[in-house]
Amino acid sequence: MMKRILALLAALALLASCAACTKQPNNGNGGDGDVINPMVAYNTIEEINGVCGTRLFEPALLSVSDTKYFVIGGDLADYRFTWDGIAFTCRASKRTEDISGIWAGGETVFANDELSERPSVYEGDGFVTMRWLADGVQYVVTAEAADVTYERVRDVLNVLAAATIPNGTDYVLLEGNYAAGDDDDAAMYVGTLGSSVYVMINRLLSPTETVNWSMTARFDSAGHLVYEDGVKRTGRIGEDNVYTETVVSEHERGWFTLERGDDALLKEAVLRWEGAPDGECRGLAFVRVPDDEQ
Numbered sequence: 001m002m003k004r005i006l007a008l009l010a011a012l013a014l015l016a017s018c019a020a021c022t023k024q025p026n027n028g029n030g031g032d033g034d035v036i037n038p039m040v041a042y043n044t045i046e047e048i049n050g051v052c053g054t055r056l057f058e059p060a061l062l063s064v065s066d067t068k069y070f071v072i073g074g075d076l077a078d079y080r081f082t083w084d085g086i087a088f089t090c091r092a093s094k095r096t097e098d099i100s101g102i103w104a105g106g107e108t109v110f111a112n113d114e115l116s117e118r119p120s121v122y123e124g125d126g127f128v129t130m131r132w133l134a135d136g137v138q139y140v141v142t143a144e145a146a147d148v149t150y151e152r153v154r155d156v157l158n159v160l161a162a163a164t165i166p167n168g169t170d171y172v173l174l175e176g177n178y179a180a181g182d183d184d185d186a187a188m189y190v191g192t193l194g195s196s197v198y199v200m201i202n203r204l205l206s207p208t209e210t211v212n213w214s215m216t217a218r219f220d221s222a223g224h225l226v227y228e229d230g231v232k233r234t235g236r237i238g239e240d241n242v243y244t245e246t247v248v249s250e251h252e253r254g255w256f257t258l259e260r261g262d263d264a265l266l267k268e269a270v271l272r273w274e275g276a277p278d279g280e281c282r283g284l285a286f287v288r289v290p291d292d293e294q
Contacts, residue, residue, distance in 0.1 A: 042069040048077040054092035054137050057163030060219065061173050061266065062156065086145040086153060090160060092137055100140045102129050119161060123150050130157045134164040155265045171197050173266045178286035188286045210235040217256065224255040252277050
């Protein structure tokens with residue numbers, strides 16, 4: 001019995017001595033005596049994209065928190081955030097095997113799916129994950145919460161996917177038709193043009209006369225949706241019932257302010273034309289038309 005106890009004590013002493021001479025995982029750079037940590041933390045999304053040659057996107061129009069940035073295994077970019085109580089993990093790599101890290105039935109959820117530019121979606125208990133290919137890079141976004149559903153996170157997934165194309169942004173959240181709440185005769189349409197939005201405003205002056213504006217705009221550091229290329233035109237239906245347009249001014253400058261509303265996906269957004277060159281339009285509020293009325 002005493003021999004067994006002594007042998008056990010010797011084994012424990014050996015393990016303790018080994019533990020004492022082994023460093024804890026560091027930042028993953030390695031070195032003599034280091035245990036290399038394959039998950040390295042960074043400070044910005046630009047850093048992890050630069051290391052991995054990817055195009056992960058940090059949404060500007062969504063209110064996100066708890067952001068974290070990692071590189072896993074030297075070539076997999078990993079960006080995490082929380083939105084509306086849902087934890088998102090966004091991964092990107094030039095690897096071809098499934099990088100989701102989500103397992104079901106003994107294999108990863110996309111193990112048997114062909115990787116293509118057409119997104120694949122898998123919805124499980126407490127998570128929704130989507131994978132797609134863009135410019136030779138595999139992207140996977142996973143949303144996790146007890147009550148998460150694809151319908152709840154679909155728009156966020158689409159925003160993150162759209163942003164992986166060159167010059168992509170989350171401006172797609174602003175796309176759609178808007179009605180002027182204070183002026184029944186004015187309306188606006190917003191569409192996306194890569195890293196900017198295209199805005200068209202039309203105002204009915206009479207049954208035969210209109211005035212319209214068109215411009216491209218993008219958000220500045222102050223949060224204004226600014227433009228410098230506004231074109232103002234007037235239109236008229238003549239006695240011959242032919243519509244003609246005349247350019248009144250070009251290179252107009254101005255801005256809109258975004259009022260987000262209560263909906264996290266900007267479904268109730270208001271764009272207020274506070275920087276309108278024309279006094280009669282200054283401050284005009286354009287309210288997002290509900291999706292089912294677009």
